[in-house]
Amino acid sequence: MLTRCDRLHRLRMLFVLGLAIFSVSSVAMANDADRIQPYPENPYFWQHKGKPVLLLGGSWQDNLFNHPKGLERHLDLLKSVGGNYVRNVMSHRNLGNVFAYRQVDGKFDLNRWNDEYWRRFENFLLLTYERDIVVQIEIWATWDHYEDHQSLGGWSKHPFNPANNITYTPEESGLPTVADYPAMGVPTGHPFFSSVPALDNNELLLRYQTAYVDKLLSYSLNYPHVLYCMNNETGEDVAWSDFWARHVRAKAAEAGKRIETAEMRRSGNITTPDHRHMIDHPDLYTFLDISQNNTQRGQLHWNRIQQVRAQVQDRPRPLNNNKIYTFDSDDNVALERWWRNILGGCASARFHRPHPLEGEGDHEKSTNVGLGLSPLAQTHIRSARKLTDEMGWPNIEPDLSFVELVADGPLAVRTEKTHVVYTRGVDGQARLYIDGEEAAATKIGGDLSAWDAQLRLALGNEFVGDRGWLGTYHGVAIYNRALDASEIADHHKAGAPKHLGGLQVRYAFNEGNGVLVRDVSGLEPALDLHIQDAGAVTWRNDGLQVRRSVLVATEGPASRLTAAVRKSNAFTLEAWIAPAQRVQTGPARIVTLSRDHGTRNFSLGQDEDAYEMRLRTTATSANGLPSLKVGSDAEASVAAVRSLKRDRAAIFVTRGALLNVNVDQLRNGLKAQWFDPRTAERHPAAPREDGRFQPPSKEMWLLVLQ
Structure with a gap:
C-alpha cells in the first residue's frame, strides 16, 4: 500500500511525465475538462469532472491543512454523509499549527520556507483530490493580522x-509591531493591506507577500478541484482584493491553467458598495462568496440571496456559502440558513466551524458559532444530498411566485412607541417587560464582575459598524439595581423614567439639534453621546429619529457605569423606542455597552421581529449568550424552488407557518409529501379545508411536490 508520501511523489512524477508526453495545450484542455468551473447549462451552479455538482459541506476547522492528525478520517466521514466541499484558510492560529517560515533563534526568516507547512498543504490537497472534495482556499487569513485570538492567532505572533x-525592521517595512484591534467592515488602516501599487506601493512588503502567494500557487495549481478566494471576510480597500485576484489569475494563465476566483467581504449586508464591486467585475471575480449573508435571519436572508442572483442575471455566476453561522443559542438558526441557501439557488453550502474549539477530540463537535461536522450537521448534509438528487439539481429555479406564507401569530415588535425594560437582580432572575407587562423571564447564573471597564456605551449600531438599528429614541435610562414590576408599570404609565435610587445614566433626547445627546442623570462624569453622522438623524419634538445606520456613542469607556453595576451586581435598562421597521436584523443594536460582535457587557437589540437582551456574567459568554428574547425566535420564513419544467417543486417553511400553494403554476397531477430534514423521510401531505398546508409540527419542514 502506498504511503501518503509515496502518493505525493507519484503525483509529482505523473505531472512531470504528462508534461513530457503531451503538449502544453493538450494538458490544459484535459485539466480544463475536469476542473471545478461554472456549469455551462446553468452557470449559477458548479461543474466538476464534466458533471454538474452541488457543493455541500461542514468541517471542524477553517485551516484543515494545518491539522493533519485525524484529517483523513474527518474527510472520509464528510464524504460518507454526502459532503464534497471544505474551506481552507491559510492560517496558523490553532494548537499544533505550524508557520510558513523557518525560525532562527526564535525569530522568523521570511527568506526561508518551513517545509512542514507546505508538506501539510500538499498533503491536504492530495487527500481532498482523491475524495472528490472541492476545496475553497482563502489566501489571506485576515483575522491573523489583528488582535490576538485562539492559541497562535493575531498580529503579535x-x-x-x-x-x-529578522528580515526587516518596522522602519524598513512600514509595518507596526502592535495591532490590537479587530477586523472591521471598513478599512482599518493596517498597512499590511495597503502594500499594493494602487495604495501605498510598499515594494519591500509586497515582494514578500507575492513570494508567499506564488509559493502557495506552486502547489495548488497542480490540482483541478481548488477554488480561490482572496481573503477571509475583509473590509479593507477593494484595491487590495483586486490586485491579488489579478495576480492569481495571471499566475494561473502563465501555468496554462484556468481557475475561478472570488472575494469574501466582511459586511453582513451583501448589497453594500464593496460587495457590489465584486458583482461588477466578473472578469476578476468569476464566482461570489456571500457567506456574510449568513448573519441574516428569516425572510431577509432569502431576499438578499435573490437580490444578488438578480444582479448577476446578465452574467450568471455561482454563489457560494463557505460559512453558515449559528451565532445563537438555537441550532435551528443555522439549519434554516442552510436550507434557504440550497433552495435559494446557491452553488454551495457549508456549516461553519465550532469556534473556539481546537482540541484533537473536537472534530465532530458544535458550538453556538457553527455546527461544523457535528452529528446534527451530518444529518442535514445527508438529507440535502438525498433531496437535491431526487429533485434533479441543478435544473431548478428559486421561485416564490407559487407559494405564500401565512403567519398566524401575534406581532412581537410594533412600529409605534414601545416601552422595553430589562432587569437582572442579585438573585440572577432576569426579566423582559414590554409596555409595563412582563413578557419573558429566565435565570442567568454567575455575577456581573465579568463586565469589562474598557467598553463604550452606544446607541444605534455596533462599534464595527454593521448592526445598525433604525427608529426613534424617546428615552433611555440605566440603573445599577433591578426595578420591580410596580416601578416599571409606573414608568410606563408616566411615559418617562424617574430619578429613582440607582439611576446611573439617562437620555431624554430633548436637545432638539446638534450632535450631542446629553446624559441628564446628574452623575459625574456624564456619559454624553456623540452622533457620528448628523445627516443620519433627525431631531423631533419628542426624540431622536435614526433614519440610516449611524453610531451614537460615548467618546471613551463607560467605566463609571461599569463600576457601579459590578459593585451592586444588579442592573436595569429601560428604553422608549419606536422601531422604523417591524423586522430588523443583526441583532440591530438599540442600546449596547460593547466593543464588537463578540464582546459586550450588555446589548438590547432587535432580532427580526423580536427584542433580544444579551447580558455578560461570569456564567455566560463574553458575547452575553444565551440571551433573553421577547417574541418569536425568528420570523417565520419560506423558501421555494421548482424544476425548469415545473414538474417538481420543494417549499421550505419554518416555525410551523401555514402555506398557500398555487398548484396551477405547476404541472398537473403532482403529489404532495412532507419531507422531514431530520430523517430524510417522507410523509403524506394534504391541504386543510381552507386550502392551506399545515406542517406536521412547529419544526422546519419541506413540502415536496412531484
Whole structure:
C-alpha cells in the first residue's frame, strides 16, 4: 500500500511525465475538462469532472491543512454523509499549527520556507483530490493580522510582524509591531493591506507577500478541484482584493491553467458598495462568496440571496456559502440558513466551524458559532444530498411566485412607541417587560464582575459598524439595581423614567439639534453621546429619529457605569423606542455597552421581529449568550424552488407557518409529501379545508411536490 508520501511523489512524477508526453495545450484542455468551473447549462451552479455538482459541506476547522492528525478520517466521514466541499484558510492560529517560515533563534526568516507547512498543504490537497472534495482556499487569513485570538492567532505572533522576524525592521517595512484591534467592515488602516501599487506601493512588503502567494500557487495549481478566494471576510480597500485576484489569475494563465476566483467581504449586508464591486467585475471575480449573508435571519436572508442572483442575471455566476453561522443559542438558526441557501439557488453550502474549539477530540463537535461536522450537521448534509438528487439539481429555479406564507401569530415588535425594560437582580432572575407587562423571564447564573471597564456605551449600531438599528429614541435610562414590576408599570404609565435610587445614566433626547445627546442623570462624569453622522438623524419634538445606520456613542469607556453595576451586581435598562421597521436584523443594536460582535457587557437589540437582551456574567459568554428574547425566535420564513419544467417543486417553511400553494403554476397531477430534514423521510401531505398546508409540527419542514 502506498504511503501518503509515496502518493505525493507519484503525483509529482505523473505531472512531470504528462508534461513530457503531451503538449502544453493538450494538458490544459484535459485539466480544463475536469476542473471545478461554472456549469455551462446553468452557470449559477458548479461543474466538476464534466458533471454538474452541488457543493455541500461542514468541517471542524477553517485551516484543515494545518491539522493533519485525524484529517483523513474527518474527510472520509464528510464524504460518507454526502459532503464534497471544505474551506481552507491559510492560517496558523490553532494548537499544533505550524508557520510558513523557518525560525532562527526564535525569530522568523521570511527568506526561508518551513517545509512542514507546505508538506501539510500538499498533503491536504492530495487527500481532498482523491475524495472528490472541492476545496475553497482563502489566501489571506485576515483575522491573523489583528488582535490576538485562539492559541497562535493575531498580529503579535505573525511572521510578517517586524518584531517577529529578522528580515526587516518596522522602519524598513512600514509595518507596526502592535495591532490590537479587530477586523472591521471598513478599512482599518493596517498597512499590511495597503502594500499594493494602487495604495501605498510598499515594494519591500509586497515582494514578500507575492513570494508567499506564488509559493502557495506552486502547489495548488497542480490540482483541478481548488477554488480561490482572496481573503477571509475583509473590509479593507477593494484595491487590495483586486490586485491579488489579478495576480492569481495571471499566475494561473502563465501555468496554462484556468481557475475561478472570488472575494469574501466582511459586511453582513451583501448589497453594500464593496460587495457590489465584486458583482461588477466578473472578469476578476468569476464566482461570489456571500457567506456574510449568513448573519441574516428569516425572510431577509432569502431576499438578499435573490437580490444578488438578480444582479448577476446578465452574467450568471455561482454563489457560494463557505460559512453558515449559528451565532445563537438555537441550532435551528443555522439549519434554516442552510436550507434557504440550497433552495435559494446557491452553488454551495457549508456549516461553519465550532469556534473556539481546537482540541484533537473536537472534530465532530458544535458550538453556538457553527455546527461544523457535528452529528446534527451530518444529518442535514445527508438529507440535502438525498433531496437535491431526487429533485434533479441543478435544473431548478428559486421561485416564490407559487407559494405564500401565512403567519398566524401575534406581532412581537410594533412600529409605534414601545416601552422595553430589562432587569437582572442579585438573585440572577432576569426579566423582559414590554409596555409595563412582563413578557419573558429566565435565570442567568454567575455575577456581573465579568463586565469589562474598557467598553463604550452606544446607541444605534455596533462599534464595527454593521448592526445598525433604525427608529426613534424617546428615552433611555440605566440603573445599577433591578426595578420591580410596580416601578416599571409606573414608568410606563408616566411615559418617562424617574430619578429613582440607582439611576446611573439617562437620555431624554430633548436637545432638539446638534450632535450631542446629553446624559441628564446628574452623575459625574456624564456619559454624553456623540452622533457620528448628523445627516443620519433627525431631531423631533419628542426624540431622536435614526433614519440610516449611524453610531451614537460615548467618546471613551463607560467605566463609571461599569463600576457601579459590578459593585451592586444588579442592573436595569429601560428604553422608549419606536422601531422604523417591524423586522430588523443583526441583532440591530438599540442600546449596547460593547466593543464588537463578540464582546459586550450588555446589548438590547432587535432580532427580526423580536427584542433580544444579551447580558455578560461570569456564567455566560463574553458575547452575553444565551440571551433573553421577547417574541418569536425568528420570523417565520419560506423558501421555494421548482424544476425548469415545473414538474417538481420543494417549499421550505419554518416555525410551523401555514402555506398557500398555487398548484396551477405547476404541472398537473403532482403529489404532495412532507419531507422531514431530520430523517430524510417522507410523509403524506394534504391541504386543510381552507386550502392551506399545515406542517406536521412547529419544526422546519419541506413540502415536496412531484
